[in-house]
Amino acid sequence: MPVSDVKRFKKVKRKFYKNKLKVAFIADDIKTLNSFGIHHNATFGLMLASQELLNKKNTRGVLLLASSNDLKIKQGKVYGMFDEVFVHRGSRNYLKVLSRKEYLLDTLDVIFLRKDPPFDQSYLILSYILSLASCKTLILNDPHGVLRANEKLYACNFPELMPPTLVSSDKKEILQFLQKYKDIVIKPLFYKGGIGVEHLKLKDENVSKLITDAIKKYSILMAQKYLSVVKQGDKRILLLDGKILGAILRIPKKGEFRAHISRGAKYKKLKLSKRDLYVCNKLKPYLKRDGLFLTGVDLIGKYLIEINVTCPANIVEASECYKQDFAKKIILEALRKVNH
Numbered sequence: 001m002p003v004s005d006v007k008r009f010k011k012v013k014r015k016f017y018k019n020k021l022k023v024a025f026i027a028d029d030i031k032t033l034n035s036f037g038i039h040h041n042a043t044f045g046l047m048l049a050s051q052e053l054l055n056k057k058n059t060r061g062v063l064l065l066a067s068s069n070d071l072k073i074k075q076g077k078v079y080g081m082f083d084e085v086f087v088h089r090g091s092r093n094y095l096k097v098l099s100r101k102e103y104l105l106d107t108l109d110v111i112f113l114r115k116d117p118p119f120d121q122s123y124l125i126l127s128y129i130l131s132l133a134s135c136k137t138l139i140l141n142d143p144h145g146v147l148r149a150n151e152k153l154y155a156c157n158f159p160e161l162m163p164p165t166l167v168s169s170d171k172k173e174i175l176q177f178l179q180k181y182k183d184i185v186i187k188p189l190f191y192k193g194g195i196g197v198e199h200l201k202l203k204d205e206n207v208s209k210l211i212t213d214a215i216k217k218y219s220i221l222m223a224q225k226y227l228s229v230v231k232q233g234d235k236r237i238l239l240l241d242g243k244i245l246g247a248i249l250r251i252p253k254k255g256e257f258r259a260h261i262s263r264g265a266k267y268k269k270l271k272l273s274k275r276d277l278y279v280c281n282k283l284k285p286y287l288k289r290d291g292l293f294l295t296g297v298d299l300i301g302k303y304l305i306e307i308n309v310t311c312p313a314n315i316v317e318a319s320e321c322y323k324q325d326f327a328k329k330i331i332l333e334a335l336r337k338v339n340h
Helices: 003-014 033-039 042-054 121-133 144-150 171-181 207-218 230-233 273-290 316-320 326-340
Strands: 023-028 060-067 070-076 077-087 095-104 111-114 139-140 163-169 183-190 198-201 220-226 232-239 245-250 268-269 292-299 303-310
Touching: 003 060, 023 042, 023 077, 033 042, 033 077, 033 316, 042 060, 042 077, 042 316, 042 326, 060 111, 070 121, 077 121, 111 326, 139 326, 163 171, 171 183, 171 207, 183 207, 198 207, 207 220, 232 273, 232 316, 232 326, 245 273, 245 316, 245 326, 268 316, 273 292, 273 303, 316 326
Parallel strands: 023 060, 023 111, 111 139
Antiparallel strands: 060 077, 070 077, 077 095, 163 220, 183 198, 183 220, 232 245, 232 292, 245 268, 292 303
């Protein structure tokens, strides 16, 4: 751990000598990770970093894990059934449940909301439930902010930063958008990992049916002008409390325009341009206002594409590229906020 991080941790932990620090994660898929997930899942990386800090000499604490279905409201207070867990990077038995206990969320020190999209009815309910506890417990990201910040639509607050964009459930409008720009991408609003994202060209014979089918399946779509520079990669910039933590360039595999690592994209450290810095500085006050502590900002070329707030990924990959433990930096900053 860098000297600066050691000093920060010593300051943070003094408060918790007498009380057992409780760091909790709400995530649905951690108990079923495959080998790829164990080495790349950002939530698991954050849990490993939390455990390492909680196990430091003279520090007392527990690492807790619950799924979204483990929460309940009783007499206006939010409770959850949490597993106290031990985690390690090994491919076998990477997570061990030590005990299971019900906690009043108000008694936890920090909760990391790490449920993956889709942002469906169950996600809405989870966010509403957590919002009842968030005034007394530090929840990251703030559920009120998550409710406000749909990952695709939140970027629409900054149209001057985006490529030409249309959000509509009207097939005719989307076809007119395609007619104007010749080459577009359509995507649903509530999914992740490139699910439902299609690249449409005016010359394609089946575009009308593709749009019809997409509207039928997803109800409303975002259409954007296709940016050919995506072949060189898209940018994932991680922001911690509005400040730049690190950035990677994700390069799609041959024959693919979606630059997701889960789809075989390669990645490397990104040197930020003046435009990248401008975009991040523009977003910072809005992210802080909405309690969006950890975000993943995606750009293609000079254009803002989306702002990931539900469960930002690529922390592990960025750490690898920078040869720094960003997960540990995130946990330290969260504990600093608890201390204040």
